[in-house]
Amino acid sequence: MQISGSLFPFLLFLAFILISGASSAHNKNDFLECLNLQFQKSNSESDSIYTPQNVSYSSVLQSSIRNLRPASNSGQRPFVIITPEHESQIQAAIYCSKKHGIQLKVRSGGHDYEGLSYISETPFVIVDMRNLRSISIDTEKNTAWVQTGATLGELYYTIAEKSKTLAFTAGVCPTVGVGGHFSGGGYGMMSRKHGIAADHIIDAKLIDANGQIHDRESMGEDLFWAIRGGGGTSFGIVVAFKVKLIVIPETVTVFNVTRTLDQNATQIVHRWQYVADKIDENLLLRLFLRSINSSNGKRTIGAFFTSLYLGPVDDLLPIMQEKFPELGLVKEDCTEMPWIESTLFFAGFQGESPDVLLNRTQVSMSYFKGKSDYVKQPIPEYGLESIWKFLNQEDVNRAELQFSPYGGIIDDISESEIPFPHRSGNIFMIHYGVGWSQEENAESRRHINWIRRLYNFMARYVSKSPRAAYFNYRDLDIGMNNIKGNTSYRQASVWGFKYFNNNFRRLVHIKNKVDPTNFFRNEQSVPPVSVW
Ligand code: FDA
DSSP states (O other): OOOOTTHHHHHHHHHHHHHHHHHHHHHHHHHHHHHHHHHHHTTOOGGGEEOTTSTTHHHHHHHTOOBHHHHHHOOOOOSEEEOOSSHHHHHHHHHHHHHHTOEEEEESSOOOTTOTTTOOSSOEEEEEGGGOOOEEEETTTTEEEEETTSBHHHHHHHHHHHOSSEEOOOOSOTTSBHHHHHHHOOOOTTHHHHOOGGGGEEEEEEEOTTSOEEOHHHHHHHHHHHTTTSOSSTTOEEEEEEEEOEEOOSOEEEEEEEEOGGGTHHHHHHHHHHHTTTSOTTEEEEEEEEEEEOTTSOEEEEEEEEEEESSOHHHHHHHHHHHOGGGOOOGGGEEEEOHHHHHHHHTTOTTSOGGGGGOTTOSOOBEEEEEEEEESSOOOHHHHHHHHHHHHHSOTTTEEEEEEEOOTHHHHSOTTSSSOOOOTTOOEEEEEEEEEOGGGGGGHHHHHHHHHHHHHHHGGGSOOSSOOOOTTSOOGGGOOOOTTSOOOHHHHHHHHHHHHTTHHHHHHHHHHHHOTTOOSOOTTOOOOTTOO
16 A cells, blocks of 8 residues: 555654553553552552542542642643552652653642642652651650651641640641642741741651662761752652751730721831841731722722731830831730641631641632742832732732741851752742632633733842742742753753752752752752753
């Protein structure tokens, strides 16, 4: 039979698809066979392996997903989810992934903004750490070992069970996972006084690309440096972190004061920028900005000053009176409480039992897009007014800006102490967020365009060369690796210097030493230097 010239390339293409499809199915089967064998060898139960044929597969996959946007864009679902109960099962997953050329993803709390712990463009498996979440507290030495499958809520709850004056400095949302959060930094309401989560890591248990288990001593100081803020995924699977706990007063004070444009919100927000990073470091004045309906039904901007003071209200009021009288804070705005109750207050569970911190699925899923920036010079009032116009372009309460103050101890730590580089010179970090519901998902493009336009507009007011960004507010718009081909250093530099500044070079060097074949990878993993 003669094949016409125009048909030939098409048939060749078809043959390629069929062959690569068959070989990918072949790899998947080989992977599963390998995994079962390895599990048998280590006497492991195979009920921690879920394939799409398993009735629980979908619920296990969905349970920790917080952002539906990435999942709705991606065609690929993992062909296996492994929920290890001990380290040998992680070693088995690494061994079989390597042997059969399958991408492996690790998920702790599933809160990655771009879904990189549970989606992929290529066939992949997930190691989900949910069952490795034990926490042990040493109240004599003020330390804790926490497995990475634990959530922040579980960690806070367990510390408070043991002590009224010990705590940990990390993020606000209780369902965020320790694994991703500590690996990328971990900013929270005590960060001006106590720094970020990664500043307090004193040891770790990590499984490398060869399946070897390390502690701080055996991994060496370079790798130990890299995993404290250099971002999840790139260097291995962290099974547990050992952290230094912080000492706090038995009583802290919280308040949430709102000012609208009629109540001089623009001037107060403007003034806040001269105060927030310099005020007493026991005080963290976080600011949320949204377009809202005012009491007369008209649109206005709500500036929500959501704050924590590490001490009693009578100490707080004179500080506010002296440094930030423009806010007009009065005693009635404030509530004293133990630290653990403050974690409920900031997570929106005020008045509920601390048990709610143990609920791993309490936050409803939504579609959202987030981005971040760092501000080194106050934004002028006319700049703030332009931001209000942007916020008013979206529906009421749909979009939000968070201004998170820096200063305090953050200024005292050197930029290269750990990979998280955002230290002295930053007044505050901006988090931009926009969310929408399932019914509105057809409109997602409009919201994403909105946040990108705002981000472009903000370039004039934020850090430059590099325009810095916070790794834990992952944003693929700022650059990504070509995951299907070689991960190029040149491509990775585009996002790498934004997240890590000059620390990026050291991260690449360490990656080259510990994972030269780039086994642990994703769209924003650190590349080994040899791959250009
Ligand atoms: P997830 O499991 O998705 O992992 C994130 C990344 O780390 C992925 O690349 C994953 O592969 C990798 N990873 C996970 N576990 C690992 C392990 N054991 N070893 C190696 N790599 C691992 N941030 C902040 O600083 N302060 C805050 O207050 C908040 N609040 C907040 C609220 C909400 C609702 C969301 C969705 C997010 C935040 N964040 C935040 C951001 C959060 O810190 C960030 O998304 C973390 O990476 C989430 O960690 P998870 O383990 O939950 O994510």
